[in-house]
Amino acid sequence: MTPTDISRLMLEDPTLDASEDAPRYAFEVESYSPTYAVLRASGDLDMTSRTELIHMLDQLTAAGSHVTVDLSAVSFMYSGAASALIDAASMADGRIRLFGPTRPVRMIVEALGGTDLLDTRLSFGVTH
Numbered sequence: 160m161t162p163t164d165i166s167r168l169m170l171e172d173p174t175l176d177a178s179e180d181a182p183r184y185a186f187e188v189e190s191y192s193p194t195y196a197v198l199r200a201s202g203d204l205d206m207t208s209r210t211e212l213i214h215m216l217d218q219l220t221a222a223g224s225h226v227t228v229d230l231s232a233v234s235f236m237y238s239g240a241a242s243a244l245i246d247a248a249s250m251a252d253g254r255i256r257l258f259g260p261t262r263p264v265r266m267i268v269e270a271l272g273g274t275d276l277l278d279t280r281l282s283f284g285v286t287h
Contacts, residue, residue: 184208184233186215196224201232204240212240216247220254227278231259236267245273 184202191197196219204212219226228244230236245268248255256278260268268277 182207186211188215188219190224193222194224195227197227197229199229199232203235204233205235205237206239209237209240209243213243213247216244216251216255220247220251225254225256226251227256227258229258230264231261233261233264236264238267238271241267241271241273244268245271245276248273248276 182202184200184204184207186208187199187201189197189199198215198219200212216226216228241264244255244257248257255276257268257273257276258278260277265277268274
């Protein structure tokens, strides 16, 4: 074993995982008609998710779709992502609704003044 080999072994960290670089969030779009889509978000919507979230909402609303943003699988929402979501919804003239927020998401959305965007209807067709 050469000194270079020893240095290489010392610098390698076996606890590092390549998946640490992968996003900790995901977005999926389900289009149900030309005018209605569901944007499903999951994971941690941190500061790295903000740009993608805005881009997806802009694309969907530019096409004239009404969008339900399903937040039921979001474990954390950065205030910047929540603000972007609220801003996009206010600019979309009621075409964006937020559905099924987890408690942490509901708390940040309400704290930022987006309570009126929350859709409180059940997903089983029951309306209030």
